Amino acid sequence: MAYCVGPTGEAPNESVEVDFLVLAAGVNRAPGMEPGSDSLSRALREFMPRFRSPQVRRSLICELQADEESLQFMSGELHFAQYGSRDIKIEMSSLIPKDGYVTVALLGRSVDEADRSDNARILQEFLELPHIRRLLPGKLDLTPLCICNPNMTVGAARHPFGHRTAVIGDMAASRLYKDGILSAFLTASALADCISETGVDQRSLKKKYWPVIKRLRRDTWWGKFVFLLNRVTFSNRVLSRILYQAVMSERKTKPQSKRKLAHLLWRIASGDDTYARIFISMFHPATLAAVGIGGILVTARNYLAELVLDLKWGGFGRHPTAIPMEVFDAKRLQFAKVVDIEGPGQRPEFESMYSIKIRGTQEAILRQLGKFGDQDRQFFKPRAIKVHRTSGQPNEVGSVVRYGLPLRWLAFSIILERNLEGQCLIYRIRNGFAKGGVQVFVISPIRKRLYLLSIYIGFSFPRPKNPLKRVAWLAFKLAFPGFVHDVIWNHSLCKLKDLIENDA
Numbered sequence: 001m002a003y004c005v006g007p008t009g010e011a012p013n014e015s016v017e018v019d020f021l022v023l024a025a026g027v028n029r030a031p032g033m034e035p036g037s038d039s040l041s042r043a044l045r046e047f048m049p050r051f052r053s054p055q056v057r058r059s060l061i062c063e064l065q066a067d068e069e070s071l072q073f074m075s076g077e078l079h080f081a082q083y084g085s086r087d088i089k090i091e092m093s094s095l096i097p098k099d100g101y102v103t104v105a106l107l108g109r110s111v112d113e114a115d116r117s118d119n120a121r122i123l124q125e126f127l128e129l130p131h132i133r134r135l136l137p138g139k140l141d142l143t144p145l146c147i148c149n150p151n152m153t154v155g156a157a158r159h160p161f162g163h164r165t166a167v168i169g170d171m172a173a174s175r176l177y178k179d180g181i182l183s184a185f186l187t188a189s190a191l192a193d194c195i196s197e198t199g200v201d202q203r204s205l206k207k208k209y210w211p212v213i214k215r216l217r218r219d220t221w222w223g224k225f226v227f228l229l230n231r232v233t234f235s236n237r238v239l240s241r242i243l244y245q246a247v248m249s250e251r252k253t254k255p256q257s258k259r260k261l262a263h264l265l266w267r268i269a270s271g272d273d274t275y276a277r278i279f280i281s282m283f284h285p286a287t288l289a290a291v292g293i294g295g296i297l298v299t300a301r302n303y304l305a306e307l308v309l310d311l312k313w314g315g316f317g318r319h320p321t322a323i324p325m326e327v328f329d330a331k332r333l334q335f336a337k338v339v340d341i342e343g344p345g346q347r348p349e350f351e352s353m354y355s356i357k358i359r360g361t362q363e364a365i366l367r368q369l370g371k372f373g374d375q376d377r378q379f380f381k382p383r384a385i386k387v388h389r390t391s392g393q394p395n396e397v398g399s400v401v402r403y404g405l406p407l408r409w410l411a412f413s414i415i416l417e418r419n420l421e422g423q424c425l426i427y428r429i430r431n432g433f434a435k436g437g438v439q440v441f442v443i444s445p446i447r448k449r450l451y452l453l454s455i456y457i458g459f460s461f462p463r464p465k466n467p468l469k470r471v472a473w474l475a476f477k478l479a480f481p482g483f484v485h486d487v488i489w490n491h492s493l494c495k496l497k498d499l500i501e502n503d504a
């Protein structure tokens with residue numbers, strides 16, 4: 001015998017006889033409700049006195065309407081941010097653009113502690129965080145259409161079954177912050193298997209159904225450690241910079257199939273693995289080595305380089321500019337087609353390439369690139385490297401820009417050899433140790449008002465006939481600090497992006 005309780009929790013008014021009672025009523029009979037407090041839960045306890053609802057966490061979900069055209073440049077993107085700020089405590093957030101809308105989901109202490117009247121303020125503060133602002137188009141006008149606080153199951157129920165009774169889905173258990181629908185499927189199919197293959201009594205349910213709930217509970221336990229470590233890392237500037245650097249180093253040096261860190265971050269964001277396995281991967285020797293060498297050592301080295309070169313990061317964000325290994329090879333072939341670097345089939349001895357996505361117009365990007373060599377440019381200003389145009393006009397073929405370096409014998413000039421319809425600027429190195437090499441800027445459209453600005457530098461070191469000089473240049477080549485290029489161009493491209501996007 002079972003009572004029927006309406007979705008709004010009205011009193012039982014009808015009774016039906018059933019062989020087995022399964023409840024899949026979720027944890028949002030009223031959004032943000034206290035599970036276990038409504039009439040359905042009270043009625044359920046008559047059949048399952050030891051049942052205790054799973055732990056839930058309140059979320060803040062908002063549907064924002066936006067001008068479709070402005071949103072175009074975000075199409076196909078999905079953003080996760082795992083930190084808010086000191087004032088707005090967010091542990092998990094996602095921004096999902098769709099046609100004309102952006103769905104924002106937030107979880108964190110600020111949401112836990114707020115009441116409904118704080119929703120609009122929390123959302124506004126979140127959207128104004130610098131790292132969130134940077135993800136959205138500059139002049140995007142977002143209008144909240146609906147905002148609510150549904151519960152998310154973040155644990156497992158106790159005793160989720162009784163004699164000929166069980167709960168499934170969110171009422172029983174869910175993976176921490178992920179895959180609620182998968183958990184609902186797993187619990188539902190496990191229960192169906194149990195009923196059809198083992199039995200409907202409490203012992204059978206314990207034997208066949210309970211292990212699935214236990215697995216989800218154990219996974220959640222590991223998940224708590226995974227998200228704790230994640231939170232500690234992303235809420236600390238130094239640690240997040242180290243991790244960011246480690247991911248960039250890996251991107252540059254390892255093929256996609258061997259990128260442990262990128263794979264690890266993806267699994268955390270998507271929930272594409274068990275949390276136990278994700279946690280173990282976090283401490284795998286290969287992960288620790290990638291963080292230690294590609295992260296800690298490279299960050300320390302780059303930090304010192306930034307100090308020496310007086311490169312400051314105030315007011316604009318760091319963005320990835322490193323090119324993934326496989327893209328590097330494909331792109332250098334494209335460059336080789338337009339630029340006579342070393343002759344067919346030859347590779348320059350030194351090559352570096354960087355790129356950054358910029359919102360704006362081709363003209364705005366070109367205008368800023370034209371300032372390369374101007375006194376009033378606001379990018380590419382490392383201390384000790386004096387770059388100035390010695391002849392010609394901005395972006396004019398034949399204009400010459402001189403790189404003055406502290407050791408005068410290292411100084412050189414570059415001449416704008418070709419300007420291919422404002423999409424590709426090819427500078428040739430005229431003299432100095434890199435004579436014959438190139439510095440190329442390429443502006444490629446991605447979507448309307450979204451461009452990829454790439455820079456390629458390639459040259460070979462001198463090979464004089466004199467054996468002594470040859471040995472000296474070989475030593476110079478071995479000691480050449482190529483990473484300084486990474487530091488300077490990462491800073492310069494991020495600054496350029498900031499200038500162009502704020503100009504748009």
Ligand SMILES: Cc1cc2nc3c(=O)[nH]c(=O)nc-3n(C[C@H](O)[C@H](O)[C@H](O)COP(=O)(O)OP(=O)(O)OC[C@H]3O[C@@H](n4cnc5c(N)ncnc54)[C@H](O)[C@@H]3O)c2cc1C
Binds near residue numbers: 005007027040059105
């Ligand atoms: C904002 C948000 C975003 C999410 N995003 C994702 C995601 O992207 N991917 C993912 O996998 N999971 C996601 N989840 C989790 C996922 O929605 C749930 O885990 C999943 O829906 C649980 O399914 P369920 O059937 O247990 O409960 P629900 O989907 O909540 O369904 C319960 C149903 O029971 C009905 N009901 C309640 N009481 C009664 C009653 N007395 N009589 C009759 N009917 C009743 C309700 O009206 C409801 O239709 C999200 C959850 C939230 C809150």
